[in-house]
Amino acid sequence: MKNYKLKVGVLLSSALMMVAVSCSDEFLDVPATGALAEAQLTTLAGLEASLIAAYSQVNGRGNRLASPSNWVWGSIRGGDANKGTDPGDFSTINPIQRFEINAASGEVGSKWNADYEGIARANNVLRLMANKAADVTVADEARISAQAKFLRAHYYFELKRDYGNTPYVDETVDYGSGLEEVSNTQDLYPFIEADLKFAIANLPAVPSQVGRINSWGAKALLAKVYLYQKKYAEAKTLFDDVIANGVTSKGDKYGLVANYGDMYRGANDNHKESVWVYQAAANTGSTANANPEFDLNYPYNGGPAGCCGFFQPSFTFANSFRTDANGLPLLDGSYNAPANRVKNDMGILSFDPLKPSENVFTPDAGPLDPRIDHTIGRRDLPYLDWGNHPGAAWIRNQPNGGPYTPKKYIYQRAEIGKFQDGSSWTAGYTGMNFMMIRFADVLLMAAEVEVEVGSLEKARDYVNMIRTRAMNSNLKTGGVDAANYKIGLYTTPFASAAAARSAVRFERKLELGMEGHRFYDLVRWDIIQSEMDAYFALDGSILTAALGGAKYTDKYKFVPIPQDQIDLVGPEILIQNPGF
Template identity: 85%
Template sequence: MKNYKLKVGALLSSALMMVAVSCSDEFLEVPATGQLAEAQLTTLAGLEASLIAAYSQVNGRGNRLASPSNWVWGSIRGGDANKGTDPGDFSTINPIQRFEINAASGEVGSKWNGAYEGIARSNNVLRLMMSKAGDVTDADVVRISAQAKFLRAHYYFELKRDYGNTPYVDETVDYGSGLEEISNTQDLYPFIETDLKYAVANLPAVPSQVGRINSWGAKALLAKVYLYQKKYPEAKVLFDDVIANGVTSRGDKYDLVENYGEMFRGANDNHKESVWVYQAAANTGSVNNANPEFDLNYPYNGGPAGCCGFFQPSFTFVNSFRTDASGLPLVDGSYNAAGNRVKNDQGMASKDAFTPDQGNLDSRLDHTVGRRALPYLDWDDHPGADWIRNQPNGGPYAPKKYIYEKDEIGKFQDGSSWTAGYTGMNFMMIRFADVLLMAAEVEVELGGLEKAREYVNRVRTRAMNSSLKREDGSLAANYKVGLYTAPWSNATAARDAVRFERKLELGMEGHRFYDLVRWGTVQAEMDAYFAFDGSILQAALGGAKFTDKYKLVPIPQDQIDLVGPDILIQNTGF
């Protein structure tokens, strides 16, 4: 495989998409073993296969922390969870959660390498169409180009959120010359917007295959990109359209799945809440078709997979699900106060008697977090410390979203790799509740406070009807979820309510850190998180602190070394 050094780093294209290098003497034109000639790739079949390769890189394969869930970069950095497990396992995550990474730290380049691989694959699709074969129609060119440009926009947006501005490379760059000196001084957002606008204009509402991006998914991502730039009027037009008229890739009208927990079941993949989704399949003969997204993030030493105890929900996150007498969240931040904390079994052995919390809780807690003595899907009740690898390091909780049920073994779970944690469950990068809450944010900023309340209450109504029950039909905990019944007339209070709802609804799904940064609240939130959780998990989080430079990840030092610091500019403070 040829390693193209574009002086933006090592952009690796898959063997599927590589074009054999030609010589001046025709008799020497022998394709390299394992590679395909350009003539094979410019046919309709070749272009479709190259496009699928661009889709497949959304998973970030080969770069574990390039995964679309952003479980480290979005959730752990945002305080939803800590690394968990044992301090010595995957230790390069330790400085990430403590905000102590530098440009040479391990995993700093994971998202960079994974995203640029996806960009290289997307660009290759677009480049191959310049020499399209006779069986490729003009309609095929538009259809395939729209998907490739959407994917390229997705990869650049991921880079933008983590690293700030990075070098922009499109299909016109000569990958083979190795002479390009591409800096990161250009703003990526105009390029991202251009690609997404093309996708919106040219993608079908219902694609030829379930799982391919459609025009509605492209509109949702473009609206999100506008939201990140505070282009509220532009975002509102798109959000309004998606909410009123949008359909999934199966043609179902977007809506909320009736029960919160049912969203994360393999049998319900591509349901009506699915807007932009990474596809996965189990037991196809290759584990590479399965989703390795959370293969480390299962309870340790029991239950599903039995490995490896990562991604443990934080105390602060769990306490956030406390509700008041009317069933509303404690938006003022008092959930960590002594009288409001959710009872837990930290420091207790599984053999010790334990009674779970009896206070008012939002039902979404127990579809998101595994807690002692409560049903863990259709497995046993969570036994506490016996399923926790290192309680003093990670706390007493286990993740619960995207964990397969016992009756999904062999169906939506793939046991053909080193761990039983690979699944056939899709991952939702944008789901309809996310769209509703982003739209609510926009309404607050544009003065539509009552419309924002309507959207938030729509999400909360689903939570009201999603109580976790035991086998005998009894409630697993004391769930009390209420609606905002009083009109919203104060923009500050409305803004706080919408933001808190995102924490509850989208927790452990990779959004939190990016939300805090764009809201400008990251310093205060992380100070509070480290003060509380750090006082309990002293070895893992004690003394950790967030500083402003960590709003971005440093540009990987090995990338700067390729071209020099005058070409690739390091982020401030690193």
Template identity: 65%
Template sequence: MKRINIKIGAIAASCLMALVISCDDYLEVLPTGQLGQVQLTTTAGLDASLIAVYSQVNGRNLRMASPSNWVWGSIRGGDANKGTDPGDFNTINPIERFETEATNVNPAENWRGLYEGVARANNVLRLMMDRAPDVTEADVVRISAETRFLRGHFYFQLKRNFNNTPYVDETVDYKAGIEEVSNNQDLWPLIEADFKYAAENLPATQREVGRVNEWAAKTYLAKVYLYQNKFTEAKALFDDIIANGVTSNGKKYDLVPYYEDVFRGANDNHEESIWAYQSAAGTGSVNNANPEFDLNFPYNTLPGNCCGFFAPSFTFVNSFRTNANGLPLLDDSYNDPGNRVKNDMNIATADPFTPDTGNLDPRVDHTVGRRGLPYLDWEDHQGSIWIRKQDWAGPYSPKKYVYTRDEQSGFLDNSSWTPGYTGINITILRFADVLLMAAEAEVELGNLEVARGYVNRVRERAMNSKLKREDGSMAANYVIELYSAPWTDAETARKAVRFERKLELGMEGHRFYDLVRWNTIQEEMDRYFALEGVLLPAQMGGAQFTDKHKLLPIPQGQIDLVGPDILIQNPGF
């Protein structure tokens, strides 16, 4: 939590409103509560403006621009459905069914939030053109590198969601308007350039935890390479990161020993955290807390007491079934009737229920709340009374980034309408993701045994993380093992790496983007809707994926501003 020690609230707004008043100096009077350009071009002013860029990473009041991508990456990827009931936040309903239109408010919110981040980054770079005498060349490099990293992040999110969007940098004259900036330019080289600059100019460690460092930039650049199938370039960076990378506060990158601790506030900025959005509770402003999942806690109970969104799907939970050898069902048979995980669908809380006794990967119970099993340190999950509308959402609750009973005192901000705002960081880049991205690159380059080693490193940590009850007994029948046989077939290795990403990174916003870049989205969604449409007919019945929904539509309101010949709509919308 709480690392970058400059207050965000007032600065974030004022940094974007610097005034240049064309009067004699003695007539210049700054408006109350606002900063002028002469103040913002000092070292302190530039740092304050940079903090405003960091603050926009979580989208601020634009929930659909947040880095967790719980709607765009997880719900669209089949990890979860919207949950709750049909009427609450009903503009998500068509998104999960792949019926999104260009007039839907949620893509527009994503667009606005990400471009607000771009605008704040460009503002910092523009202010430095007229920097004050106290700003050294070292300051210019430092601030530029952090700013360009953040701008690269915002454009990467835009690229994944909308493909090419208008590219605006600090050289654009806003006074002249940007109506002539089209979306006919490939964003990848421009995103690469920002991350390359950051990787070459950021320090290995930082003066404040939460600021991006050299290794975060290398990680993001490697990820950008992977998205373009530049496997050789990605591998070189991943090799360096795995061997030499350190966190901003100097810890060597590694996996935390216990999987659940990745998501605990008391363990923020751990050795697995390469870059995380910094959150703080109890600062006097709820804007410093993390509003990311305030809707997504179990319904009608603590923690949260609202609102039952982001319900893990049947297909996702079934994916954690393991065979007698403790390995996942790579033949995609996890949704077959004999392999499905037993659940309490349509069983009232007052009626008896015995949880599944079959073989399971233990990560399921650090990711998903299931009836009859411990829900963090609160109590056993109570089933249907914790689900707002079970025949709409299904029987499961999310677990990652939900605060524990012990975290109420130091990590819960109670100054808003719900106790769901927390001081728990949201990890955007983590080391397990690096290991699995590196494994993916190694498979594509023919180094199958290196890939197996990376996957087994992730699985070995999962083996240490078997959920136990208070009496020390296992909460479920956890059977998980390493891949012991050498990998000799590229297709089998590819399948294993991709499946491991599903298990390890589930509910963290990755799945949809992975399926699209692998070009497996159609078959995966067909499999997903074949089951979810039957078990949740009111919500998912008749839904299907079509190719145009690999991208979001360009918001119609943006096209209306400049015209369809300048801002070109994505195909099919």
């Protein structure tokens, strides 16, 4: 399968030379070992296998910076988290978090290559379908093609958000006939919309197998695509339909899981909050079937996996969970003021009997949204079922990443060998699915739309639904709350569209934190500069070696087009993003 980049198709000069010098072409009739003829792939079984290959690319196939969680591109760039660990470990992430990456960086090409590989696989399904075998019915063709087009739309949407416009290639391009130069001057959104509309029209509400995309997931993604373009009326129609009528791949009606933390447990995979989900399985004989999303992103030197200390929640993000006397967030940004900052154990040893005065840690006693302790590992509080978080003992390098550890999508001790796969170099592979769109995300996107069309009360209803679930998810220890949890509802109408907008946007930060959304949200809201300035002002002043002097500038709202791709066809064909 070609991983076409800009020049679509490759002239195989060595093969041409072999043909030119041979006195007979009989050797060409010998089939390649392990190869499948096209006739085998155009059967129903062959098409289904090709479609599975297109699905499998969603997780990036071992490329950590191409993963659908966007833990680097969405969360670290958005200030939810710092890279963490040691400065020299996976050091190519350092310039990404500092907004200093350039077009020659290999990491710039990692997401690009993985998404175009996914597009190639989806296009391959559609190309094979043109010569479908007799056992492929009209219904089969519609069902398989719809899934392939949904996946192609997903990959192009990922490219659009990261790089802006990129070359568009579909199944009609004959990339085996020679060198075809493809530019990036076309807007990707019309193509993405067309694929998703086809998918919606041809996908079942409940698919034949759990894990395959259904029409509701396609509607949710199309509504999200509309939202990014500020097509609020079109987005509202779809969001209303998904919220009122949507069902999971199991046929259950969408809803909020009663306890916030239960969403991230393997035994609950494909629960009623699952809208568009990447499937994973552990202990199948190959970690290729497991979820590689966060294999580096566990506490260091203890607890689950014991490696490798990446993806540490930021000070700014932790402070965002501070609430006022009514249990509401501090929407004015005062959560980063010294009096409101969450107390932590930065610079304090976990335990050293020779230096008892250095072990003193005073836990935070102020009011906090309980979602902080479902999202962030904090000292002396329960870390799932691994016992209390010991603090610095689980941190690889506090001065480089801070005192916190991630907590979502971390396997429990009880899940070892069930939803955790220890057959590779790390114990960090899991059988837990990753939710790319979950129902709370849909509700909050719908709330955004309601604000923009003037339905402030409907937006307040949606936000309060999210907050009500959070109220019921307090972390307990010994039968009592583990911290001073205080969360309330918005009990009076929003004073203005601006006030409603602020509340909805902050709720996304709290609800969806560390799930790869933040940077993309800030860019589309056009508030990225002020938010990143506040993040660097605090986190950069504490983690001076990692973040000191770093600053966001507007050219970084998109990743640069990989320089090696431009070199293939020239800068007049593939246009670099401004500023690079």
